[in-house]
Every structure is written in structure tokens, then in C-alpha cells.
Amino acid sequence: MNYLFFDLDGTLTDPFEGIANSIEYALGRMGKPLPERAFLRRFIGPPLIPSFRDFLGMTEAEAEAALGYYREYFSTRGLFENEPYPGIAEALGALKRAGYVTAVATSKPEPFSVRILEHFGLAGYFDEICGASLDQSRVSKADVIRALTGRLAERDGISQGEVCREAVMIGDRRHDAEGAALCGIPAVGVLWGYGSEEELRAAGCQAILSAPDALRSAFLPRKI
DSSP: OOOEOSBBTTEEEEOHHHHHHHHHHHHTTTTOOOOOGGGHHHHHSSSSHHHHHHHHOOOOOHHHHHHHHHHHHHTTGGSSOEETTTTTHHHHHOOOOOHOOEEEEEEEHHHHHHHHHHHTTTHHHOEEEEEEEETTOOOOOOHHHHHHHHHHHHHSSSSSSOOOOHHEEEEESHHHHHHHTTTTTTTTESSSSSOOHHHHTTTTEEEEEETHHHHHHHHSOOOH
């Protein structure tokens, strides 16, 4: 593998506080009851509009309104109510020194993702940061990965197919593995985020890592 694609929420940083606060703000603005805070853990990973529909029973119009209110809070406060997982920066540094092309593929809007990674000093570990679009035209993990492989293919002067053949997706939820599979990319699951081992194995992850430092043993020493 030459390309390592990382999810953001639940893989690089723990975003629960900011996401939960943003959801509670949105529900408050809409006059809706607040669920138990632990219930909101399920919002970490999948796109928000389907989550508002599926988890809170909102209509499409309500879900779109909730997303707008969510972003009011998240764009100024929630994105920084977040923290990198211990050891993740050190693992990323080792992978970069080994010569991997490292990139972020996240369903979080790209402008927010860049700000978060820059704020926590992680942006420099990545050759490319690709996220969802604010206008909802690029939302699913598969669409994000396709956009990312297109950028890398253009940058490196090869085809998207070649990038996919040399890539692996690393993430904590089934959405990461399922999106990667749609692009012909294998997935590695991580257990320090919000998905269970059962979820990740059922989604087809080829390996499961238990802690950030395990990224070193999984991908180093690199066979070139």
C-alpha cells in the first residue's frame, strides 16, 4: 500500500462533546425534546441529515432545518470541542516518515475538517484532506473517497484505479468500510472510536486495530 486514507471523527479525534452540544443546540432551537446524551453517540460517523431522520424521526424538511441550526453552533464552537486521540500524532508522523501518502476522507464538511486538523496541529501530517461539501452534493463516504482518489490521481499523474489499488481506508465505523468497498479499496477498522468490533467485522474490515500505536505495527516496517 502507498496511500493511507483516514477517517476523522472517531479515528483521529474524539468529537463527541462538540457534536453532542451542536445537536442539543439544534433540537433546542426547534423546540424538540433532548434524548439521553449517550444516545447521541450514534451520530458520530454517518452523514447528519440521514441521522436526524433515522435516529430522531425527523422529516426531510426538519432534518435540513436541524442541520442548519447544528452548523450555527458547530462552526463557531463545536468543532473545537474535540481532542486528538493520545498517540495518534506520533503514529501519523511515523507513517509519513516511512514514505506513505496519507490523506483524510471524512463525511464531515471539508472546511470544518481542515480547521479542526489545523487547530490541533494534525493538518501537516496529510497530503490531502477531503470531506463532504457544504451544499450536500458530496456526502457519502464513497463519494468522498472518489473525490479524494481523483485529486491524488491528478496530483501523482496516475489513474484513479491505480490509486485505489494501492490504498487502504482506516476508520472506526461501518460507513468507512462500506464506502471503501464501493471504491474497490480494503478497510482496516479501529476500536478506539465509536464502532464495535462486531460492526467492523460485519462491514468487511480486513484487520482490526485496538489502539493508535497499533498503526505502527500494522504498516511498519514498510515493504517497498
